[in-house]
Amino acid sequence: MDMKTTTTFIERTDYTWRPRCVYWSPSTGDLLVGMYNNVTKTGKATGKVTRYNQSGQLTQTIQNDNTGLGLYRYPNYITENNNGDVVVSDFDDMYGPGDVVVTERGGRHHFSYTGHPSGSVLKPRGICTDALSHILVCDYRTDTVQMLDSDGQFLSHLLIRPSGIFSPWSLSYDVNTHRLWVGSGANNTVVIYRYITRQDALTDEHRPCPDGDALSSSTPAVEWR
Known part of the structure; x- marks a missing residue:
């Protein structure tokens, strides 16, 4: 310190x-x-x-x-x-x-x-966990962030494609704001998302968005270039 x-x-x-x-x-x-x-x-x-x-x-x-x-x-x-x-x-x-x-x-x-569905090819990159013990991992093959529960059960794809072009490479979960910071290996951009609320974290409840829903559709993203 x-x-x-x-x-x-x-x-x-x-x-x-x-x-x-x-x-x-x-x-x-x-x-x-x-x-x-x-x-x-x-x-x-x-x-x-x-x-x-x-x-x-x-x-x-x-x-x-x-x-x-x-x-x-x-x-x-x-x-x-x-x-x-x-x-x-x-x-x-x-x-x-x-x-x-x-x-x-x-x-x-x-x-x-090893990916979803079973037998799929996974090319994992950045990884983090959140307040609800989800595991979030960037998949280079599908350009998505995949959400798992703490026992490895696939929950959903979080499709992150602002402006139509985005390749999630690294990510970090902010325990104070409950935001997900995602870095792109394609366009040198960091994007911040909200996918669970503070109340979700306090009550330990969250229903992941259905597979295929874009994470960025819930709230506007903030981008730095």
Whole structure:
């Protein structure tokens, strides 16, 4: 907070594991770091999530499911849900589609979401969660933001296409205003949307818009270029 004190969480001595994405947990004060390793026998990247306390000490590594298989390939965005679940947008375009990988706070694999409907190709980019524990993820393939519940059930597409051209790439949920900030990788624009109200957040009730409805139709968007 004083802008002077520095804590080193990771200091690389080689290039085996590379930090890719970070998230600070407001509930625990921990730092979650998504990492990848390109030096593998198969030539494919493999990933892991590490947790550090406020002193910079490694306290947890999440890498495999309960069968020993790797959970991640290339963690690109990471966040945390209200229940402590660790939510990762995992993709490596060189080796096909990606998925959203969710583990419980203790590291147990909760679910992996690969798109809607089942069997679809998902190319996930930015990811966040909201006050109602929804998981929101940008899908590069369909140019939509997809909304899931905390157990991975698809709820709706939030079609974000102001002025007819928009490619959602990154996003963040503002817990104070309950607005969704969405960054476009196509036209260097950030757009702010309202899709749940403060009352929704207080009462823990919200009915997502039917699939196909544009998110921007509910309220005017504010754009910066």
